[in-house]
Amino acid sequence: MTMRYLLTETQNQIRESARRIADEKVKPVRAEYDEKGIFPWDIIKHLSDANLYGSYIPKEYGGLGEGIFSAALITEQLGRACGGIALAYSANAFATTPIILFGSDEQKNKYLPEIASGKKIAAFAITEKQAGSDVSAIKSTAIQDGDHYVLNGVKQWIINAGEAEVYVVVFITDVERKARSATAFIVDKDTPGFTFGPKDNKMGIRASTTRSLIFQDCRIHQDQMLGKVGQGFRVAMKAFDFASRPGMSAQALGIAQGALDEAVAYAQQRIQFAQKISSFQAIQIMLADMAAQIEASRLLLYHLCRLIDGGEQNVTKLASMCKVLCSDIAMKATTDAVQIFGGYGYMKEFPVEKMMRDAKVTQIYDGTNQIQRLVIATEMTKEFARQK
Numbered sequence: 216m217t218m219r220y221l222l223t224e225t226q227n228q229i230r231e232s233a234r235r236i237a238d239e240k241v242k243p244v245r246a247e248y249d250e251k252g253i254f255p256w257d258i259i260k261h262l263s264d265a266n267l268y269g270s271y272i273p274k275e276y277g278g279l280g281e282g283i284f285s286a287a288l289i290t291e292q293l294g295r296a297c298g299g300i301a302l303a304y305s306a307n308a309f310a311t312t313p314i315i316l317f318g319s320d321e322q323k324n325k326y327l328p329e330i331a332s333g334k335k336i337a338a339f340a341i342t343e344k345q346a347g348s349d350v351s352a353i354k355s356t357a358i359q360d361g362d363h364y365v366l367n368g369v370k371q372w373i374i375n376a377g378e379a380e381v382y383v384v385v386f387i388t389d390v391e392r393k394a395r396s397a398t399a400f401i402v403d404k405d406t407p408g409f410t411f412g413p414k415d416n417k418m419g420i421r422a423s424t425t426r427s428l429i430f431q432d433c434r435i436h437q438d439q440m441l442g443k444v445g446q447g448f449r450v451a452m453k454a455f456d457f458a459s460r461p462g463m464s465a466q467a468l469g470i471a472q473g474a475l476d477e478a479v480a481y482a483q484q485r486i487q488f489a490q491k492i493s494s495f496q497a498i499q500i501m502l503a504d505m506a507a508q509i510e511a512s513r514l515l516l517y518h519l520c521r522l523i524d525g526g527e528q529n530v531t532k533l534a535s536m537c538k539v540l541c542s543d544i545a546m547k548a549t550t551d552a553v554q555i556f557g558g559y560g561y562m563k564e565f566p567v568e569k570m571m572r573d574a575k576v577t578q579i580y581d582g583t584n585q586i587q588r589l590v591i592a593t594e595m596t597k598e599f600a601r602q603k
């Protein structure tokens with residue numbers, strides 16, 4: 216056990232290995248990958264070679280069995296260097312967690328070892344054109360035909376789409392019962408009738424890929440169903456609480472820390488009025504606020520991860536709080552970092568403009584921060600009712 220955030224020896228090693236990869240492999244390529252929208256296959260290989268890629272996957276399926284905390288530590292470190300590359304890694308844990316939680320033994324044996332080794336990556340899809348915050352409005356269908364299901368519809372803005380081999384996708388199985396029939400399926404990339412839209416051209420996180428998933432009379436065996444008919448939203452909500460909200464929080468936290476590191480270093484060397492700008496109180500206050508808010512976010516994230524890995528089932532409120540706090544702070548810290556850099560912060564030679572672009576989406580996806588606040592309020596109301 217180390218004193219630093221009370222990480223175990225293994226967690227500390229995981230953090231340090233990820234930090235090395237971020238500093239030595241990610242930082243040199245981040246500007247180019249952002250500019251050209253290059254998917255970071257080489258970084259995934261480095262993570263696999265360091266035995267980090269499947270750290271959260273149980274040992275019996277080839278992972279380290281180190282839980283979601285390990286994935287958060289890795290994502291945070293990658294995020295310090297590049298939010299897009301951190302997301303390409305982290306979205307994989309978001310998509311794999313439903314298989315860990317709801318998969319049959321056959322599904323776990325089929326998918327988890329190859330994901331743990333980095334041979335395959337995964338993606339999770341629920342969003343459609345008309346169904347963003349209101350996921351209950353999904354229309355894509357999986358209609359039973361004997362021992363198969365026939366998939367039709369389009370999912371949009373799916374992280375890792377086109378690069379991933381394994382897709383966890385939520386469909387409705389009954390157009391009359393609509394959302395009540397929502398059901399998750401695992402779809403393999405090479406299934407006939409399953410194709411992709413063009414790569415989306417995004418403001419930030421450009422080293423991660425998003426595309427549409429297009430299903431046209433795509434037939435899959437019923438064994439590909441994940442969980443049971445009608446459990447689709449339960450699968451999705453567990454994936455949000457136990458993997459994606461911690462993951463997106465870690466990504467946002469990493470971006471914020473990266474911006475603070477850059478701002479502190481720059482403030483020490485930029486001279487105006489014959490002084491380092493770090494000697495001006497206006498700059499010191501911005502740096503102090505960033506540091507305090509980042510520290511508070513980190514402690515909440517680590518607490519959430521410890522609860523999840525310790526088996527706590529109801530983490531919905533905390534996961535939403537964490538996502539709101541980390542992403543709002545990422546946006547504020549990156550905006551302040553650009554301010555501290557002045558005009559240089561607005562230029563692409565310095566990494567802070569990219570950090571600011573990368574931070575914005577963390578307030579939008581995985582449930583917008585407005586929706587997260589509604590979730591927090593709803594959970595508080597439920598707690599209040601239980602206490603009465």
Ligand SMILES: Cc1cc2nc3c(=O)[nH]c(=O)nc-3n(C[C@H](O)[C@H](O)[C@H](O)COP(=O)(O)OP(=O)(O)OC[C@H]3O[C@@H](n4cnc5c(N)ncnc54)[C@H](O)[C@@H]3O)c2cc1C
Pocket residue numbers: 306339340341342346347348349371372373374375417425576579580581582583584585586589
């Ligand atoms: C880069 C990127 C990657 C993504 N990756 C994935 C992925 O891998 N898989 C996936 O399934 N989805 C993914 N998404 C979708 C993402 O989760 C949605 O964009 C998000 O949930 C918001 O939906 P929307 O964009 O349709 O916004 P809308 O729901 O249309 O919201 C528009 C605005 O209205 C507000 N609003 C909506 N409803 C309410 C309400 N009830 N109360 C108050 N305010 C409200 C929102 O907060 C927002 O400000 C991704 C999105 C992006 C941009």
